[in-house]
Amino acid sequence: NSQNIIIAADYGLDVAWFxxxxxxxxxxSMLVVIAYIDFFEIRKQAPPAEEFKDVLLKVLRPTLVIINNKKFIIASVSFMCxxxxxxxxxxxxIVALVGAVVLSILERESLATIFKKVDWGTVSFFVTLFLLTGCMDINGTMTAISELVMNVTTGNPFIASVVILVIxxxxxxxxxxxxATVFFLPVFKDLFGMMPTIGATMATRTPSIIAFFLGLNIGGNFLPQGAPPYVVTxxxxxxxxxxxxxxxxxxxxxxxxxxxHMLLGIAFLALVSAVLGVA
Known part of the structure; x- marks a missing residue:
């Protein structure tokens, strides 16, 4: 996810940390969700008729979605690289930039054609968002939000991580x-600076950073507009x-x-906090 890359770059996280x-x-989470769907959703439904089984098997054939095998192989190899x-x-x-250039060359499309496909509205939105966030940081709005979170958490790393997860x-x-990532990054930076018990070391920051990741990914599923796959569906x-x-x-x-997922996340944060000795 792009938000994961943004946070990882900001906090200097590597693949080992993830x-x-x-x-x-x-x-x-995946195992729990699969078990839940199996026991509480699928088993409540009547088995499909034989003709529908055949239709489902045909839909699952790769040939229905892979039109050009050569392009599929090139795209797959490029993605793995x-x-x-x-x-x-x-x-x-740098990897993202070079990867985009290489994929563009492999597609053999002109630069003008590629630029026409760019969603400039989204680009403008993010430019505006960065400017707005910067202004809010300058005028003290981010600091005020950080102070509010600080007062709620009382300096406890685990409580702070739960609050961050929920917010x-x-x-x-x-x-x-x-x-949301762009908005919260300066807030949490201020929070770590204000509260040594949370931001002093990587160990004390880790539960909050995990909570941030989980919150961003969980929150997108609460309402359809928060998750692009929901909107497309x-x-x-x-x-x-x-x-x-x-x-x-x-x-x-x-x-x-x-x-x-939130309940699983809170339980996991409690476990991580206990293991790191910051609970």
């Missing part, structure tokens, strides 16, 4: 993760007139799984 602190909760470079090279923005989840549910469902897939139904499902 593997140590985020990979376990990712696996745990970019991932490998992200692991080896610490400057992620970032709520804000991300209204915005997309990237704007709703758009497709509306076009092909899928019954039962509405904003209300997606919100209901999103809230249910977001709360489940």
């Amino acid at each position: 593997a140590t602190y985020l990979f376990p909760i990712m696996i745990l 970019i991932v490998a470079c992200l692991i080896i090279i610490p400057c992620t923005y 970032s989840s709520v804000v991300t549910s209204a915005l997309s993760p990237n704007p 709703l758009s497709i469902a509306e076009k092909i007139k899928v019954e039962g897939v509405t904003f209300k139904s997606m919100t209901r499902v999103g809230i249910k799984f977001s709360l489940l």
